[in-house]
Amino acid sequence: MATPVFSLKGKGLKLDTRADIEPHLKKVDPAVLEEIHLEGNTIGVDASKALGEFISQAKILKIANFADIFTGRLISEIPQALSALCDALIDKTSLVEINLSDNAFGGRSVDPIVPLLTKNRNFQILKLNNNGLGPAGGAVIAGALLESAKLSKAAGVKSNLRTVICGRNRLENGSAPVWADAFAEHEGLVEVRMPQNGIRMEGIIELARGLSKNPHIENLDFQDNAFTVGDDLSGIAAWSKALSSWPELHTLNLSDVLLSAGGEVPQLLKTLVEGSNPKLKNLQLQNNNLETESFALLAGAITTTLKNISRLELQWNDAEEDDEHLETLSLSLKQRGGKLIATDEDEEEEEEEEEEEEEKELKKEAPVVAEAIREEEKEPTKVADDTSTDDLIAKLSQVKI
Secondary structure: OOOOEEEOOOOOOEEOOHHHHHHHHOOOOHHHOOEEEOOOOEEOHHHHHHHHHHHOOOOOOOEEEOOOOOOOOOOOOHHHHHHHHHHOOOOOOOOOEEEOOOOOOOOOOOHHHHHHHHHOOOOOEEEOOOOOOHHHHHHHHHHHHHHHHHHHHHOOOOOOOOEEEOOOOOOHHHHHHHHHHHHHHHOOOOEEEOOOOOOOHHHHHHHHHHHOOOOOOOEEEOOOOOOOEOOEOHHHHHHHHHHHHOOOOOEEEOOOOOOOOOOOOOHHHHHHHOOOOOOOOEEEOOOOOOOHHHHHHHHHHOOOOOOOOOEEEOOOOOOOOOOHHHHHHHHHHHHOOOEEEOOHHHHHHHHHHHHHHHHHHHHHHHHHHHHHHHHHHOOOOOOOOOOOHHHHHHHHOOOOO
16 A cells, blocks of 8 residues: 655665665655655755655645755755755645754755745745754745745735744844744744744844734744843833733743843733733743742742643742742642643653653554564564563664654
């Protein structure tokens, strides 16, 4: 039976020519292809052209995962390879997700992506994480998304874009106004994650303006950007005002954003406590100079306006040992099955719990992996008597899924 998924994910292949990629493509019927995962290989120009021709035959493709596919490639190769792959996606009306993360485009290699982002107005999810875009490259991408939104409006249809993930790209203030304009035009965004971009207060204010035009937002992550400059709290004021624009918000990550300049209770925290986002479940406020007055404010609202919060992260703030308000928060969250992460010990405990869960899952999946390994190695169906569950778990841990 033909499979709807073509995956070379994590195989570490060096695919330079048509001859390198064609043996893999022969195993797949593009007519039934719904997902293609190329992540974790390095693909040259000729191999990319062969892939593009193959993808052009797909009629129901939904997911195009082209993350981490240019390691070791020359900067002169990347634009040609990108063009071959991205151009093949332009006419895909079934396309839902585009993932181009972990490719070192820099600002010099983004132009080949523009036709795809502008002309294909069907995809919903765009992942561009860790691409070294810089302000100039970021502005090009945002400009393409802005043009796409304008074309949709001119055609009398709503934008399909729902998720934008563009972290670790050094976007800085230079690209922020264009991103803000793009976000404002799309209007239907649900998730926007832009952590670790070196965006300063002026850019943060612009982004609040654009994002406030999207009433369906559920998840925002702007960790490790700067909301304040010294005693100037204009960025905090802009985001405090914007919070009420997002009644569906359930996840907010504002860790490492300088929420508090000198320990004062930030206005944004007061706005949350007043009930601006009643559906909020996950709140991350690490390393923001918060002191006991802020913890007291949160503790006083944790059973009322913040009653739906199930996870609260407050580590690396200015907490006193045995702060009674943190104890109140921890107890309240635990009573409803939630969790407070306020210390390194809390974090280590959670990591241990996750490791235990992973080990349980590995044991459950070991028989399935054993069968897959036998199939791949063309071994007999029966497992050798000396093959233990621990051996299978060890093999499973090396498999990238």
